[in-house]
Amino acid sequence: MRRLLQSIAALSAKHPLVVLIAVSLITGLMAFSATRLRIGNDPQEFLPSHEKVDAHEEIEEKFGGASFSHTLYVRFSPRGGRLNRVAGRYPRDGGRP
Numbered sequence: 001m002r003r004l005l006q007s008i009a010a011l012s013a014k015h016p017l018v019v020l021i022a023v024s025l026i027t028g029l030m031a032f033s034a035t036r037l038r039i040g041n042d043p044q045e046f047l048p049s050h051e052k053v054d055a056h057e058e059i060e061e062k063f064g065g066a067s068f069s070h071t072l073y074v075r076f077s078p079r080g081g082r083l084n085r086v087a088g089r090y091p092r093d094g095g096r097p
Contacts, residue, residue: 012019040046047053
């Protein structure tokens with residue numbers, strides 16, 4: 001690995017113009033690619049054109065609902081549990097006792 005890096009450094013020192021042109025070309029290609037980026041926050045926008053995706057959309061239209069949902073799980077503590085002991089220390093308005 002060290003030998004590879006030394007040979008790259010030697011090549012760069014001997015031919016700085018070639019290195020500058022190569023880096024400029026790579027930067028230009030990356031800049032062009034950046035103009036083609038698409039940004040969105042809806043995951044369904046990025047689904048491919050496929051028969052399964054079409055079937056899913058048709059089912060969603062007929063029966064409603066969303067394909068992305070959130071579920072909240074609530075765990076109740078038995079009487080005298082840690083949650084009740086902690087809640088008993090603080091008044092209901094959220095301030096300290």
